[in-house]
Amino acid sequence: MSGDRLGRLGRISANQESLYWLFRETRPFAVGAESAFISRRRPSAYGALVEVLCSIRYALYRYDPWKVLRTYDPITVKMAVGASSFQGKSPMREALLDYPGLMEIYTGTTPFEDLDDHAIDALAVAICLLHALRHGK
Structure with a gap:
């Protein structure tokens, strides 16, 4: 196995272990993630996305075998x-800045303006999960 592959698998495994302990500490009611998707710009990333989702599912299963990872397409x-669905990441950041009440309750350790695209996506997925739970989906 190549060193790059071992490095990626090691990072995924470490992330999985961290999530397991985070779940134990925070005891989430529900857990959501963006579903794996094939990007025209980076089609080879799909496999890594599936691996990451599997590791999240496994960490959640270890924490509570009855909890389901809810996934949402982009x-x-x-x-x-x-947010506009076809204009990249900037509209997502702008939509979150305008999202009612979010800036008043955001208590992250990183200032909102310094969040990377992954963190922005994670906040958006959390809002999507909240909408689904509120509407019984």
């Missing part, structure tokens, strides 16, 4: 926060 996530 378009659904963008619609939940009111």
Whole structure:
């Protein structure tokens, strides 16, 4: 196995272990993630996305075998926060800045303006999950 592959698998495994302990500490009611998707710009990333989702599912299963990882496709996530669905990451950040009440309750250790695209997506997925739970989905 190549060193790069071992490095990626090691990072995924470490992330999985961290998530397990985070679940134990925070005892989440529900857990959501963006579903794996094939990007025209990076089609080879799909396999890594599936691996990451599997590791999240496994960490959640270790924490509580009855909890389900709820996944949402990127378009659904963008619609939940009111972002344009075809204009990249900037509209997602802008939509979250305008999302009612979010800036008042955001208590992250990193200032909102310094969040990377992954963190922005995670906040959007959390809002999407909240919408689904509120509407019994």
